[in-house]
Amino acid sequence: MEEQARIMQALSGVTLAGHSVQGGMGLPPPHGHEGTDGDGRKQDIGDILHQIMTITDQSLDEAQAKKHGLNCHRMKPALFSVLCEIKEKTGLSIRGAQEQDPPDPQLMRLDNMLLAEGVSGPEKGGGSAAATAAAAAAGGGADNSIEHSDYRAKLTQIRQIYHTELEKYEQACNEFTTHVMNLLREQSRTRPISPKEIERMVGIIHRKFSSIQMQLKQSTCEAVMILRSRFLDARRKRRNFSKQATEILNEYFYSHLSNPYPSEEAKEELAKKCSITVSQVSDSTKHIVSNWFGNKRIRYKKNIGKFQEEANLYAAKTAVTATHAVAAAIHNSQANSPTTPNSGSSASFSLPNSGDMFMSMQSLNGASYQGAQVGTNVQSQGDTIHHAISQTVGYNDGLRHPMYSPHSLNGNGGWHGAPTPSSVTSPNEGPGSVHSDTSN
DNA sequence: ACAAATGATTCAAT
DNA sequence: ATTGAATCATTTGT
Numbered sequence: 001m002e003e004q005a006r007i008m009q010a011l012s013g014v015t016l017a018g019h020s021v022q023g024g025m026g027l028p029p030p031h032g033h034e035g036t037d038g039d040g041r042k043q044d045i046g047d048i049l050h051q052i053m054t055i056t057d058q059s060l061d062e063a064q065a066k067k068h069g070l071n072c073h074r075m076k077p078a079l080f081s082v083l084c085e086i087k088e089k090t091g092l093s094i095r096g097a098q099e100q101d102p103p104d105p106q107l108m109r110l111d112n113m114l115l116a117e118g119v120s121g122p123e124k125g126g127g128s129a130a131a132t133a134a135a136a137a138a139g140g141g142a143d144n145s146i147e148h149s150d151y152r153a154k155l156t157q158i159r160q161i162y163h164t165e166l167e168k169y170e171q172a173c174n175e176f177t178t179h180v181m182n183l184l185r186e187q188s189r190t191r192p193i194s195p196k197e198i199e200r201m202v203g204i205i206h207r208k209f210s211s212i213q214m215q216l217k218q219s220t221c222e223a224v225m226i227l228r229s230r231f232l233d234a235r236r237k238r239r240n241f242s243k244q245a246t247e248i249l250n251e252y253f254y255s256h257l258s259n260p261y262p263s264e265e266a267k268e269e270l271a272k273k274c275s276i277t278v279s280q281v282s283d284s285t286k287h288i289v290s291n292w293f294g295n296k297r298i299r300y301k302k303n304i305g306k307f308q309e310e311a312n313l314y315a316a317k318t319a320v321t322a323t324h325a326v327a328a329a330i331h332n333s334q335a336n337s338p339t340t341p342n343s344g345s346s347a348s349f350s351l352p353n354s355g356d357m358f359m360s361m362q363s364l365n366g367a368s369y370q371g372a373q374v375g376t377n378v379q380s381q382g383d384t385i386h387h388a389i390s391q392t393v394g395y396n397d398g399l400r401h402p403m404y405s406p407h408s409l410n411g412n413g414g415w416h417g418a419p420t421p422s423s424v425t426s427p428n429e430g431p432g433s434v435h436s437d438t439s440n
Numbered sequence: 441a442c443a444a445a446t447g448a449t450t451c452a453a454t
Numbered sequence: 455a456t457t458g459a460a461t462c463a464t465t466t467g468t
Binding site: 238241287292 | 448449
């Protein structure tokens with residue numbers, strides 16, 4: 001190898017010599033920068049190579065000695081500090097551009113979620129946001145408390161793993177940082193390293209570690225999500241409503257068949273009446289009622305034939321109750337002015353209001369009442385009472401000829417998009433079919 | 441075990 | 455935000 005260097009050196013020497021010698025030839029004197037530059041570089045490389053090749057223990061010792069000498073030079077500290085300053089100044093300009101620390105939105109999201117999920121929140125107290133929310137949603141339901149505790153146990157497990165891992169990362173980060181700092185401090189004796197540079201280095205390390213931590217957070221989030229979805233699925237274990245509750249709901253449904261869309265108030269009222277708890281999922285009892293009505297509407301519309309019996313039953317039922325109520329009312333205040341009991345009040349639902357009730361009656365009577373025009377006055381109600389009573393008495397054979405035909409749905413009935421249930425409806429479709437949809 | 445009933449959820453439309 | 459429709463998952467009845 002030594003030979004190589006020597007050869008190179010020799011070569012460069014030759015070329016140079018050659019130039020000078022051959023100057024007189026037709027070629028222009030190669031005094032162009034390129035030429036000499038290239039040659040110079042070659043020479044430098046040659047020198048470096050040579051130096052490297054000739055490194056020995058002895059030379060190393062020599063270098064050490066030289067270094068020591070330099071370190072001990074009286075001007076060294078001053079020079080060193082100047083170098084540090086220069087470096088810092090140049091470094092600042094570079095750093096300034098890229099030193100922003102924008103809070104990573106994704107990391108923020110993860111953090112927020114972990115906090116919300118109670119993973120990274122307060123250690124114990126069991127009151128992690130999600131857990132309390134779930135507990136609140138569970139209401140008094142003792143049936144799913146087991147699952148709930150199961151969920152909580154798994155969540156704490158996740159939390160423990162998360163915390164231990166996080167701690168491990170933190171520790172490793174600190175260790176590494178101190179190591180690097182020591183190293184830099186050590187080196188700062190021989191080369192200019194400003195404290196700011198160390199700081200920057202620490203920042204870089206921390207960022208790297210935090211990116212690793214983000215992965216941990218991400219996987220933790222995934223785990224929580226999976227657990228949560230499982231728990232949610234578990235909560236889907238539905239409990240059928242009580243007989244009474246379905247009765248009440250059905251009563252409302254069939255007595256408002258022309259427009260089975262209970263208002264918010266009505267929903268709440270129904271929920272209260274049915275003593276529906278929030279033990280299910282959802283946020284409110286209203287939702288449960290809405291669910292029920294949604295399902296009911298769909299399923300009713302889908303197969304009206306199937307529900308006709310039920311419709312008859314509830315129509316009769318409401319008829320009876322209404323009859324009683326109205327009868328009592330009439331009894332109480334005999335000659336009353338037509339105080340149109342038109343929907344309105346929140347309590348109206350308990351006593352089926354005029355329009356639907358009227359329709360129910362009418363349907364009950366079959367064709368007998370066809371001619372009757374709307375008119376929600378006392379007179380007509382009084383009439384209907386008679387019919388209803390007579391009808392309810394002889395309810396037995398109601399199944400034979402469906403009395404409760406869903407006219408309200410058919411024509412322009414309250415609810416939109418009725419799928420022409422005529423095919424399913426009773427064959428005894430009222431010829432006149434008065435469709436007295438007096439709902440407001 | 442099977443099918444029907446049923447409460448809840450999801451998704452698109454409005 | 456509410457509703458309809460489809461669908462899921464469970465309960466209930468047989």
